[in-house]
Amino acid sequence: MSSSITLYCRPGYEKECGAEIQDRAASIDIFGYFTFDKNQGLVTFNVYQADDAERVIQKVRLSSLVFTRQWFVTLASQVALPDYNRVEAIIEALGSEWQYADLRMEMPDTNEGKELSKFCRKLAVPLRQAMRQHNMLTKKGDTDGAILHAYFHSGKEVTLGYSYANNSSEHAMGIMRLKFPNQSPSRSTLKLDEAFLTFVEKDERDTRVTSGMKAVDLGASPGGWTYQLVRRGMMVSSVDNGPMAESLMETGQVKHFQMDGYKFTPNKPQIHWLEKKLSNGQMVPVPDQTPIDWMVCDIIDKPQRSAKLIIDWMQKGWCRECIVNLKLPMSKKFETIKELLAKIREEIGDFCKVQAKHLYYDRDEITVHVRYVVKRENNR
Ligand SMILES: C[S@@+](CC[C@H](N)C(=O)[O-])C[C@H]1O[C@@H](n2cnc3c(N)ncnc32)[C@H](O)[C@@H]1O
The missing domain is CATH 3.40.50.150 (Vaccinia Virus protein VP39)
Structure with a gap:
């Protein structure tokens, strides 16, 4: 059975991100190929064995990758979301045998993605509640556990997966947002x-x-x-x-x-x-x-x-x-x-x-x- 890793990068840099993870995985004898959504900042690295994706995120440090902002092992790819009962659809796709320390609602780093952020914020509340009901969230303060990523391609499609807190970015979508200081003479x-x-x-x-x-x-x-x-x-x-x-x-x-x-x-x-x-x-x-x-x-x-x-x-x-x-x-x-x-x-x-x-x-x-x-x- 194959498996995959989902990676985020700057939109337009999907090829670099894919080439780098392919190269790094090959250096630990894990071989695969990547696919990507052009200008969406999203790359999928497909590997041939069921546990290869897990092995990559165990052995490669995210901080050592230049072009990847964030990553996760894919659990369910491009799950279709109905207009109603989206939460149930997500819970069903996840199954309830695993527990997560946190939930990240994520979206493309594009203008369309920005529009999705309100939708994601709203959905996060009932999704978290449902996860709690199904005993899928660990106690607060668990900083070592797995993080559940829900990446919304749109309001109708989501990819789900997990990363480990000790080898992933602490920021949503791997983006550190900083406030521009008005006194600075340039945006750089x-x-x-x-x-x-x-x-x-x-x-x-x-x-x-x-x-x-x-x-x-x-x-x-x-x-x-x-x-x-x-x-x-x-x-x-x-x-x-x-x-x-x-x-x-x-x-x-x-x-x-x-x-x-x-x-x-x-x-x-x-x-x-x-x-x-x-x-x-x-x-x-x-x-x-x-x-x-x-x-x-x-x-x-x-x-x-x-x-x-x-x-x-x-x-x-x-x-x-x-x-x-x-x-x-x-x-x-x-x-x-x-x-x-x-x-x-x-x-x-x-x-x-x-x-x-x-x-x-x-x-x-x-x-x-x-x-x-x-x-x-x-x-x-
Ligand atoms: C991207 S800008 C720097 C912006 C600056 N870091 C800021 O935050 O305002 C690049 C600068 O490098 C300067 N530059 C180009 N070649 C240079 C060189 N050989 N020695 C010194 N400065 C150079 C340019 O004059 C330009 O001001």
């Missing part, structure tokens, strides 16, 4: 905000992204990213030939460098390197003190150039962590990104952790985060 600001919230664990934000730190923002004009750094109390070197917003310059936290970001070097780049031992016994170089805490880069250029920038900065020990956008070329997006991430990991993977995600506020670009894996003694 949300990309960096989302990147910090995605890549820096909640309990480490106070120490890793905090006031008094030094940051460099490459390709900074007009200042949406610099705004996020300033907001977090950092002192920022903003590099761009274009102008920076007056409001940011007035904070006294920003120094504007009108020059090529790829040529910018921080002051005092002499680094004292320490040898650190990884848990596997391997010795790796780690800078004792970096001149810069955070380097961020939103320059629109070839992704190969920005990937090289990451490698250079980390090899030279110029910053502790970086967030860099790689703009996606028009074709072969997945292959290019796979190649570039492999190159970055090959060059600095022994002493750096490399993560990448196509964030909700990213457009035709992905965001890469890199940090040294071994903590410094006096890690802030």
Whole structure:
């Protein structure tokens, strides 16, 4: 018997999402093929054995997939919903032998999907009640259990499935919705905000992204990213030939460098390197003190150039962590990104952790985060 995984991605990126899960599953000897609804941000990865879908979501970390926002093992695909008794139809399709810790009502990330959200909100109340009656919901506060996803293609059709709370996005549809800060000079600001919230664990934000730190923002004009750094109390070197917003310059936290970001070097780049031992016994170089805490880069250029920038900065020990956008070329997006991430990991993977995600506020670009894996003694 076959099985499948349902995956969400940015509408228009279904092929990349499908190619990536196919590739990752193949790396653990699970083979399959994908189908997708064009521009709906929905991909189905079909595998041949009944437990293959479960094995994939057990063995692959969602956070390691670049193009997938959310995923679940499909339980019932495209269940037809009658005009009345929709709840009963859903309960019947689910069967009542399993229990779930939570229910997520989801829909396409499209304009039509937005219209469905009211319908879903209304239906959620009786559906939850019915699940409770059938003893299908675990006690409140069960954070390890399975999450039931109900993905409404329309008001007439739903796909049902489950994910595990410890390996899925905590956000409905895998989308972190952020409020645009009116004081920011550009909408790009949300990309960096989302990147910090995605890549820096909640309990480490106070120490890793905090006031008094030094940051460099490459390709900074007009200042949406610099705004996020300033907001977090950092002192920022903003590099761009274009102008920076007056409001940011007035904070006294920003120094504007009108020059090529790829040529910018921080002051005092002499680094004292320490040898650190990884848990596997391997010795790796780690800078004792970096001149810069955070380097961020939103320059629109070839992704190969920005990937090289990451490698250079980390090899030279110029910053502790970086967030860099790689703009996606028009074709072969997945292959290019796979190649570039492999190159970055090959060059600095022994002493750096490399993560990448196509964030909700990213457009035709992905965001890469890199940090040294071994903590410094006096890690802030
Ligand atoms: C997408 S915009 C950056 C927007 C900015 N992150 C914000 O939030 O307001 C890209 C910027 O990169 C700048 N740029 C392009 N090539 C550059 C280079 N080689 N060095 C520095 N800046 C560059 C452009 O002038 C442009 O302002």
